[in-house]
Amino acid sequence: MxxxxxxxxxxxxxxxxxxxxxxxxxxxxxxxxxxxxxxxxxxxxxxxxxxxxxxxxxxxxxxxxxxxxxxxxxxxxxxxxxxxxxxxxxxxxxxxxxxxxxxxxxxxxxxxxxxxxxxxxxxxxxxxxxxxxxxxxxxxxxxxxxxxxxxxxxxxxxxxxxxxxxxxxxxxxxxxxxxxxxxxxxxxxxxxxxxxxxxxxxxxxxxxxxxxxxxxxxxxxxxxxxPANVFVANFVGEREILLLDGEARIVDDTLQIATANDTLSVGRVPPGAARLTGRRVTFGLRAESLRIAEAGGIEARVTEVEPAGPDIIVFARTLGGLDLACRVDAATRIERGAHIHLAIIPERLLAFDEKGVAIDLH
Ligand SMILES: Nc1ncnc2c1ncn2[C@@H]1O[C@H](COP(=O)(O)OP(=O)(O)OP(=O)(O)O)[C@@H](O)[C@H]1O
Ligand SMILES: [Mg+2]
Known part of the structure; x- marks a missing residue:
């Protein structure tokens, strides 16, 4: 060899x-x-x-x-x-x-x-x-x-x-x-x-x-x-990644993503979040980067439920009209039209600069 x-x-x-x-x-x-x-x-x-x-x-x-x-x-x-x-x-x-x-x-x-x-x-x-x-x-x-x-x-x-x-x-x-x-x-x-x-x-x-x-x-x-850049992030993973253009704000120890439609709150501030401030950022979210929360988080209404074997992909629209996807366990009972709360898992949040190069948050 x-x-x-x-x-x-x-x-x-x-x-x-x-x-x-x-x-x-x-x-x-x-x-x-x-x-x-x-x-x-x-x-x-x-x-x-x-x-x-x-x-x-x-x-x-x-x-x-x-x-x-x-x-x-x-x-x-x-x-x-x-x-x-x-x-x-x-x-x-x-x-x-x-x-x-x-x-x-x-x-x-x-x-x-x-x-x-x-x-x-x-x-x-x-x-x-x-x-x-x-x-x-x-x-x-x-x-x-x-x-x-x-x-x-x-x-x-x-x-x-x-x-x-x-x-x-x-x-x-x-x-x-x-x-x-x-x-x-x-x-x-x-x-x-x-x-x-x-x-x-x-x-x-x-x-x-x-x-x-x-x-x-x-x-x-x-x-x-x-992933080093948007291309890699999008190519790996089972589904296309959701890319959101927005601005990062740190308010009261939480990271917020302000997009044209909506402001999404990411609970804990990732360690590298200071690199985001004051610049245009494209955030990347996979379906497995979100979870369903009991309360708080991002309010959304379920638009589609897609069985995917061991998982279900829940598609939901936020109050501001942003379409998100969230992977949940197949045993979860959830129906179209339901009102849910979504939370971004901070460890799974990805961010890219205007050239599509990854910004290290972790
Ligand atoms: N003999 C050849 N003559 C002209 N162009 C070629 C030749 N072989 C490959 N190419 C071109 O070079 C590029 C890279 O081809 P390559 O075969 O390495 O791709 P690949 O990643 O293996 O794709 P695939 O997954 O379809 O097999 C392509 O644009 C292809 O059209
Ligand atoms: Mg080939």
């Missing part, structure tokens, strides 16, 4: 700058997700590392070794793509063994046997070694594709949306499998996805991309709780 380093890397396709001045340093043994919307540069980053594309600018290194001019087969990385086609006429054993046999430097038969068996045991497909791909479920095929990548014991694994062909349930189970696999083999993994929940659940750190630019590189906790 190895660390991975992008230093000032830029890639253009004609007039399109697919990746701009990327600086990203992945430590040995990390599980890093590249997360972002379609066209944000995730696959370009992976393909540059794999050597399938050449950088126009900057330096790419695997461990200590600069690989810009190293051919793909000499970079000692393994890649699993979204379409992980297995060879249909080969058994599971032969599919996993393929990279060992295909190499010019042939691996002795006994060693092939040993390595395939070891990889199959890690992935839980030992019992399937004599089956053909068409006799496997989607998740089993996926594991065999991973096995084929693992058998060479590469320095780095590159996975480009490897779960996107699987159904929703299986994807969620495979997340745990992949994470457990990473814990066991300890390899450096770089994983491309546009699914924020997937990235959150598996990664040691997440690199969020937008329009070819790295927006933030941090732990899942930080990405969710301390």
């Amino acid at each position: 190895s660390s991975v380093h992008f230093t000032g890397v830029t890639k253009r396709f004609g007039a399109v700058e697919a990746l701009s001045d990327l600086n990203l340093h992945v430590e040995e043994g990390e599980f890093v997700s590249l997360l972002g919307p379609s066209g944000s540069g995730k696959s370009t980053t992976l393909n540059l590392l794999a050597g399938l594309l050449d950088a126009d600018d900057g330096e790419i290194a695997i461990g200590e070794r600069v690989v810009n001019d190293v051919s793909p087969d000499k970079r000692d990385i393994a890649m699993v793509f979204q379409s992980y086609a297995l060879y249909p006429h080969m058994t599971v054993f032969e599919n996993i063994a393929f990279p060992l046999r295909a190499r010019r430097r042939r691996v002795p038969r006994a060693e092939v046997e040993e390595r395939v068996t070891a990889v199959a045991a890690i992935l839980g497909v030992e019992a399937l070694l004599h089956r053909y791909p068409k006799e496997l479920s989607g998740g089993q095929q996926q594991r065999v594709a991973l096995g084929r990548a693992m058998v060479r014991d590469p320095k780095v694994f590159l996975l480009d949306e490897p779960l996107s062909n699987l159904d929703a349930r299986l994807r969620i189970r495979m997340r745990r499998d992949l994470k457990a696999l990473h814990d066991r083999i300890g390899s450096t993994i770089i994983y491309v996805t546009h699914d924020q929940a997937e990235a959150m659940s598996m990664s040691t750190r997440i690199a969020v991309f937008d329009k070819g630019r790295l927006q933030q590189f941090a732990t899942p906790f930080e990405i969710y709780n301390r």
Whole structure:
């Protein structure tokens, strides 16, 4: 296993700058997700590392070794793509063994046997070694594709949306499998996805991309709780974030957000609130940043109730006409038209300056 380093890397396709001045340093043994919307540069980053594309600018290194001019087969990385086609006429054993046999430097038969068996045991497909791909479920095929990548014991694994062909349930189970696999083999993994929940659940750190630019590189906790800017705040989380332009006032030891419609009170003053005074601020509220209070707080009327499995999303309009959303437990009894009190959870309040850059309140 190895660390991975992008230093000032830029890639253009004609007039399109697919990746701009990327600086990203992945430590040995990390599980890093590249997360972002379609066209944000995730696959370009992976393909540059794999050597399938050449950088126009900057330096790419695997461990200590600069690989810009190293051919793909000499970079000692393994890649699993979204379409992980297995060879249909080969058994599971032969599919996993393929990279060992295909190499010019042939691996002795006994060693092939040993390595395939070891990889199959890690992935839980030992019992399937004599089956053909068409006799496997989607998740089993996926594991065999991973096995084929693992058998060479590469320095780095590159996975480009490897779960996107699987159904929703299986994807969620495979997340745990992949994470457990990473814990066991300890390899450096770089994983491309546009699914924020997937990235959150598996990664040691997440690199969020937008329009070819790295927006933030941090732990899942930080990405969710301390997003660097409006883009990241909006991209992670299950739903769009509510953004409110307003002015912050500190009155009698409480923080108040004065918007065009309404003045919202945030109970306790967050430690960094002094940074807000005297400037235009965009506040960010997720549905889970609000709770229903017994009394006081923000008065509102329920306009819609949306069941969301273990939760309910309550949509409510304040007296001043501001539309808020609040996530509550599914067992809560609440109906459209009800009069409720909402409270902002101070720890969850986000704030951004006029350029959309986060203002640290916490
Ligand atoms: N071979 C190419 N020729 C021209 N433009 C390209 C090429 N490959 C990628 N691009 C452009 O570069 C940008 C980044 O593409 P990239 O494939 O890295 O996006 P992505 O984040 O992987 O998106 P997706 O989630 O859709 O796979 C896009 O604007 C894309 O259209
Ligand atoms: Mg892609």
